[in-house]
Amino acid sequence: MTSHSANIHATAVVVGAAGLLFIGPSGAGKSITAFNCLAAARRAGVAASLIADDRVIVSSEGDRLVATCPQSISGLIEIRGSGILRLPHVASAPLNLAVLVCDPSTADRxxxxxxxxxxxxxxSLPQIRLMAGSAEPLSLIACFCPEIGIPQPFSP
Structure with missing residues (x-):
């Protein structure tokens, strides 16, 4: 099967075996939401790594989507207003879920x-919506989508 790929504006992380793709408009809070998920996982002793921030190469490999980081930004994440951080990262990982980061003032109830x-x-990926600035974003994702395999203590 021929593999296709697209370079998209997003942030991708892996928590345990769950690949998360954070999507939304520029300035929506994708990077800080992903960072907060990584920080929560690491505090709990759960393996978690950045895949890519700002630009994510998404390819189809068989029946799954895989996220890969462009070499030039490997391991880097921009926290808007604060600067660029270097984080533990992996070169690529399968994706399980898209998380649309929304503005709470304009989002549907x-x-x-x-x-x-x-x-x-x-x-395509299953998608959930998460308000920018949500407390405990990783716990919310695990509760809404327990089937993607985010490990304890986050899963219900």
Whole structure:
């Protein structure tokens, strides 16, 4: 099967075996939300690493989507207003979920059921919405999507 790829504006991390793709407009809070998930996992002793920040190469490999980091930004994450950090990272990992980071002042009270994030000509991921600045974002993701395998103590 031919592999396709797209370079998208997003942030990707892996927590345990769960690959998370944070999406949303510029300035929505993708990077800080992903950073908060990584920090919570590490505090709990759960393996967690950055895949890529700002630009993520997403490819289709068989029946799954895989995130890869462009070499020039490997291990780097920009925390808006604070600067650029170097974090533990992996070169690539399978993705399980897209997390749309939303502005709480304009977001719908309840999102549509069974949302998907489509990457044209690549594939799609199940999607949830998370308000920017949410407390305990990793715990919220684990509760809304226990099937993706975020390990204890975050899963319900």
């Amino acid at each position: 309840l999102p549509p059921a069974d949302e998907e994030h489509r990457i044209p000509d690549i594939g």
